[in-house]
Amino acid sequence: MIRAEWTKFRTVRGWLLGLAGAVLATVFLGVAAASASHTSCSKGPVEVPCPRPPTGPDGGLVQDRFPFAHRDLAGDGSLTVRVAGMTGIITYPPPNHDEIVSGLVPWAKAGIMVKDGVTPGSRYAAVLLTAAHGVRWQHDYTHDQAGPATASWLRLTRTGDTVTGYASADGSTWAEVGTTRLAGLPRTVQIGLFVASPTNVTSTANARGGSIVQARFTQATGVFDRVSPAGGWRYDEVGDDGERTDWEKFHQPAGLREAAGKLTLTGSGDIAPGGTAAGVTVERTLVGMIFALLLVIVVAVLFVTAEYRRGLIRTTLIAEPRRRRALAAKAVVIGAVTFAAGLVAAGITMPWATRLLADGGNFVQPVGLATGLRVVVGSAALLALLAVLAYALGAALRRGLLAVVLAVALTVLPYLLATASVLPPGAAQWVLRLTPAAGFAIQQTLPAYAQVSYPYTPSDGYFPLPPWAGLAVVAAWAAAVLAVAAARLRRGDA
Amino acid sequence: MRAIIEVNGLRKRFGPAVALDGMTFTVRAGQVTGFAGPNGAGKSTTMRIILGLDRPDDGTALVGGQPYAALRRPLTHVGALIDAGAVQPSRTGRNHLLWLAHSQGLPVRRVDEVIDQVGLRTAARRRAGGYSLGMRQRLGVAAALLGDPPVLILDEPFNGLDPEGMVWMRRLLRERAADGRVVLIASHLMGELQDLAGHVVVVGRGRVVADAPVADLRARFGTLEAAYLELTRDEVAFRAEGVR
Numbered sequence: 046m047i048r049a050e051w052t053k054f055r056t057v058r059g060w061l062l063g064l065a066g067a068v069l070a071t072v073f074l075g076v077a078a079a080s081a082s083h084t085s086c087s088k089g090p091v092e093v094p095c096p097r098p099p100t101g102p103d104g105g106l107v108q109d110r111f112p113f114a115h116r117d118l119a120g121d122g123s124l125t126v127r128v129a130g131m132t133g134i135i136t137y138p139p140p141n142h143d144e145i146v147s148g149l150v151p152w153a154k155a156g157i158m159v160k161d162g163v164t165p166g167s168r169y170a171a172v173l174l175t176a177a178h179g180v181r182w183q184h185d186y187t188h189d190q191a192g193p194a195t196a197s198w199l200r201l202t203r204t205g206d207t208v209t210g211y212a213s214a215d216g217s218t219w220a221e222v223g224t225t226r227l228a229g230l231p232r233t234v235q236i237g238l239f240v241a242s243p244t245n246v247t248s249t250a251n252a253r254g255g256s257i258v259q260a261r262f263t264q265a266t267g268v269f270d271r272v273s274p275a276g277g278w279r280y281d282e283v284g285d286d287g288e289r290t291d292w293e294k295f296h297q298p299a300g301l302r303e304a305a306g307k308l309t310l311t312g313s314g315d316i317a318p319g320g321t322a323a324g325v326t327v328e329r330t331l332v333g334m335i336f337a338l339l340l341v342i343v344v345a346v347l348f349v350t351a352e353y354r355r356g357l358i359r360t361t362l363i364a365e366p367r368r369r370r371a372l373a374a375k376a377v378v379i380g381a382v383t384f385a386a387g388l389v390a391a392g393i394t395m396p397w398a399t400r401l402l403a404d405g406g407n408f409v410q411p412v413g414l415a416t417g418l419r420v421v422v423g424s425a426a427l428l429a430l431l432a433v434l435a436y437a438l439g440a441a442l443r444r445g446l447l448a449v450v451l452a453v454a455l456t457v458l459p460y461l462l463a464t465a466s467v468l469p470p471g472a473a474q475w476v477l478r479l480t481p482a483a484g485f486a487i488q489q490t491l492p493a494y495a496q497v498s499y500p501y502t503p504s505d506g507y508f509p510l511p512p513w514a515g516l517a518v519v520a521a522w523a524a525a526v527l528a529v530a531a532a533r534l535r536r537g538d539a
Numbered sequence: 540m541r542a543i544i545e546v547n548g549l550r551k552r553f554g555p556a557v558a559l560d561g562m563t564f565t566v567r568a569g570q571v572t573g574f575a576g577p578n579g580a581g582k583s584t585t586m587r588i589i590l591g592l593d594r595p596d597d598g599t600a601l602v603g604g605q606p607y608a609a610l611r612r613p614l615t616h617v618g619a620l621i622d623a624g625a626v627q628p629s630r631t632g633r634n635h636l637l638w639l640a641h642s643q644g645l646p647v648r649r650v651d652e653v654i655d656q657v658g659l660r661t662a663a664r665r666r667a668g669g670y671s672l673g674m675r676q677r678l679g680v681a682a683a684l685l686g687d688p689p690v691l692i693l694d695e696p697f698n699g700l701d702p703e704g705m706v707w708m709r710r711l712l713r714e715r716a717a718d719g720r721v722v723l724i725a726s727h728l729m730g731e732l733q734d735l736a737g738h739v740v741v742v743g744r745g746r747v748v749a750d751a752p753v754a755d756l757r758a759r760f761g762t763l764e765a766a767y768l769e770l771t772r773d774e775v776a777f778r779a780e781g782v783r
Contacts, residue, residue, distance in 0.1 A: 049642035056634035057627060356625035359592055360682070363619055364642040366591045366608040538593040 046365050046374035054348065054378055063344040064386045067337035067428075071390035072397070074333030079398035082325075083405040094406055098323045099166030099284065104411045105491075106319030107186040109165035110284035112312030113158070114301045115237030116277040123202035124157050124236050126269045127216065128174050129307070131155050133265035135245050136292060145292065151177035152498050154241040155267030155310070157201045159208045159234055161227070165284035169316070170225045171239070172199050172210025176265075180212045181496070182223025187318050189496035192222035198271075206230050216271070237278065238308060240267040243315040248500030250469035258500060262290050264297060266311040275306065282312065317497050321506050324408035328420055328488035328506065330398035331391055334428065335457060341386070341428060342452045345379050345435040350445035359539050368534045372440060376433050376527060383432035387425030395421055412490050419512065423487030427516060431456050434481055434523040440530035455522070456481045466504040473502065474509040481522045483508070486515025540603035540616050542568035542689040542721045544589060548598035551584055551745075558584045559595065560745035566723045568689070570737030571716045573753070573763075574725040577771055581745040582725045583621070586692055590619055602690055612643045618683030619692045623675040623699075628668025632659055632678045635667055636685060643686055653681040658707070672699030680711070690721040697728055709735055729764035733757070741767060743774025 054060055086095040101107035133149040156173025170184035172192070180192030180199070196212035200219060209224040242265035248256045280301040293299060299312035352358040365371040395417070402409050412420070435452035442448045460482035463473035477483050486508035493501040501507035508515055544566040551559040559581045566572045576582050587593040589600045591607035599606065602617050610616045626635055636650045654663045657677040662670065667678065676699050683691055696708055712735060716722045726732055732739060733753060741749040748770045749756065753763060760766035 046642055049638045052634065052638035052641050053627075053630075056630045056638070059629060351627060355627060356622050357627060359587075359590075359621065360625050360639070362592060363590050363617075363621075364614060364639055366610065366613055538587070 046370060047377050049364070050374045050378040051382075054382060057351075060344050060348065063340050064382060067340040067344075067383075068386050068390040068393075070336040070340065071331065071333040072394045074336060075330045075394035075398040076401060078332060079330055079401035080405065082402055082407055084407045095408070096286065098319060098408055099164075100411070101166055101186040101318070102168050103185070103187070104413065105187070106323040106408065106410055107166055108284075108315045108317045108319055108323065109167075109186070110282070110286075110314030111239050111241040111316055112299050112301065112310050112314075113160070113163060113235070113237055113239045113281050113283050114278040114308060114310055115158075115160070115163070115235040115281065116279060117233050118159065118203060118236040119233045121202075121204050122236065123200060125198070125200040125271070125273045126157055126238060127198050127271040128155050128267060129197070129270045130268040131174065131176060131240075131265060133176075133242055133263060134292070134297075136262045136290075138245060138261060139247065139249075149176035149265055150243055150245050150263050150498060151175070152243050152315075152496065153263070153265040154181075154239070154316075155265065155269070156181075156239060157199050157237065158239050159201060159203050159227075159230075159236050161230060161234055163235060163281045163283050168227050168230065170201075170208040170210070170227060171316070172201055172212065172222050173239075174199065178496075180222055182210045182225075183316070183496070184208070184223075184225045184227070186316065187494065188225070189494070190223045193220060201236065203230075203234065203236070238267070238269050238272070238310055239316075240265045240310045240312055241315050242313045243317070243498060244313075246499050248470055248502060250471075256466060256470050256500070256502060256504070258502075262292065262313065264292065264299070264311065264313045266297075266309060269308045269310070270306055272306070272308060278303065278308070284314065315497075318491075318494050319410070320494075320497065320499060321410075321491060324410045325402055326410045326490050326506055327395055327399055327412050327417065328490055330395050330402070331420075331424055331488060333394065334387075334390065334424060335460060337387075337390060338428065338431060338457055339453065341383050341432045342435040342456070343449055345383065345432040346439035346445055346448040346452060348379050349375060349436055349439040350443060350448060353443045354445065362539050368539075369531050372527070372531055372534055375440075376436060379436045380429045380433045384425045384429035387428035388421065390428075391421040391424040410491060416490050420488050420490060423512060423516060427484045427487050427519060430484060430516065430519040430523050431481060434519065434526055437523060437526035437530050441526055441533055460485055463503045464506075466502075470500065470502040470504075473504070477503055477515075478509050478518070481519045483510055483515040484519035486510045487512045540605075540689060542719060543603060544690060544692075544721055544723060545601045545604075546585060546589065546598075547600070549585060549588060549595045549600060550597040551581075551588070551593065551595050557745055559588075559598075562598070562742065562745060562747060564740045564747050564750050566721050566740070567738075568719050568721045569716060571712050571722045571724060571735050573732035573736035573739035574723055574742070575727070575729070575732060575739060575767055576742035576748075577774060580742045580771075580774065582742060583694065585742075586619075586621060586694060586723075586725065589692060590617070590621070612686065614639065614643045614682075614686035614688060615645075616686070616688050617690045617692060618686060618688040620676075620679040620683045620696060621692075621694045623672070623679040626667040626670075626675065626678065629666055631664050632667050632670065632674075632681075633663040635678065636663075636681055639682055639685055645686060649685055649687075653684045656684060657681040673701055673704050676700055677704070680708075688720075690723075691715055692723045694725045695727070696724055697726060697731055705731075729762070729767050733763035739763065741770050743771045748774060
């Protein structure tokens, strides 16, 4: 019966054209948007290519900007400090946005680090104290591990490729916070003290829909004493772009002060994964799929409702009296053809549009082969599952227009409302958990990181569910509606 | 499979309306059997139940001793024409037959054979939406013949046929019956049935009112039409004045 249903599908030209249109819409919109997208920076009146965001050891774009007091460490060694204090400022925070206040953002950091040079993006491991999240063990931008909630003494040891961090409340009893092997670390590395103060980003609901995202300059000052071994510090602002805020120009510049065995380090920035702010994600090239989905919905619905309209369903059931099999055969065929169309569409669009984006001076978030394949194959699977859902609605309702409207209302509409910054972020996240639009999570390439204080909203490309869980939500919807259609088909007269 | 249709005690209501009220008859092989009765007498419902499309409230309908739903590759057991208009207009006639052939695991050769058999060769690769009623009728018959089944069930097969088509249809049905197959045709054309059918089942208000050889009815009433009008006198929902 599957072969018969495939014959049915391929012998109606309108349905084949609909599918071809879906592929073309994806490719055309992706490529058109990519080739129209151009990024450049200005140096005075001159347009120049933008400075490339640093790339971390795993190939992803990272943030790597912070004040660093460091010295060479040749071979094995260690560093012990006490963090005597941490203070800072936040510029014009809510509720009144009218003054610069003292305070630290939750992920402001002061700590010690082993780093493979001062080039942004180089490998590192660090044990650090945060303003609100206790002691942490962090390395290579994406890795974060919690240590004790309170401690002021920090120690870092390097043995070969292995770096280990310890924390202590009193300087005599030490607990290991974390250990990491940084494979291929050269003999001479930089070891030293650092502070970091991430930009204060907030997202508030907009009364007219969507959300307002604001970013504020912050600065932190860390005071270190009981530094052992002491002396020999060089100061660098890693990743310095030369830009200075008024606060830095007129009040408190970033830098290092040494007095009476105390080191006071001031500055801003963060050492963290790049996020969508650092560059375009590859899934943005697949925006055309939402238009492809509209066409696919119409084809999938008509594939079954046309039979009801013409009375052809009786011929189908005379040929296959086992009704659930007849229903399933059609579902398999519509799923398979839309999967193939999705695979072609995403497989062409993503590599092509990504290259065009890079040619336009845009920074594209690099993805590994496995992630890239997951996005392409997952997008095809998403299109197929949404097509099966639309088909099942058609089979359950037996009315073409009604089923198309309902399918659009369940898939395209919630996706647009949630990602186009129409709904407030909280509502958008619930929409993307419960409706079949949750499946678009399969396209998300950048994970949200708990150690970064950032409003990971759907409009920014972050979904509330993990990729495969999102796809599972769609599968559950399709299965449920298919069950309703099967029950109606089995009970009633044809 | 035995070539026989057995309808036994079928009952079916659609809401308050009684469609079938103990419909019982048997159709045997070897002759064309006519299935006659006024509109609303239950002919179509009975045929849909035989084909497993409608569910009876009570009673059974067996084809070759089995319910239709139990048949595997059903078109090789039963060929049916119930609605010649039931085609996807944008699909060609040949492709319509092709998917049916694929659904039964029949070779593509059969598609071309039945196309020749019903005389649709020149139109087979055109969109079925452009077919005349007669051509659709031929396409429907081609679909019924596709699996070379021992049982044929045709609803109003003469609809829309031109005189040449009527002759062709008559010969086709006679040949099939003479072959030892079951041929059940529902029709309002009493003249046609009188010449063609060896046996007739007349129904009214969901029950059989006569189940007899055509020769017997003609002996009693003169013509099949006279027999029909007499037998269904009290069974008709609508009748214009002046007819008997």
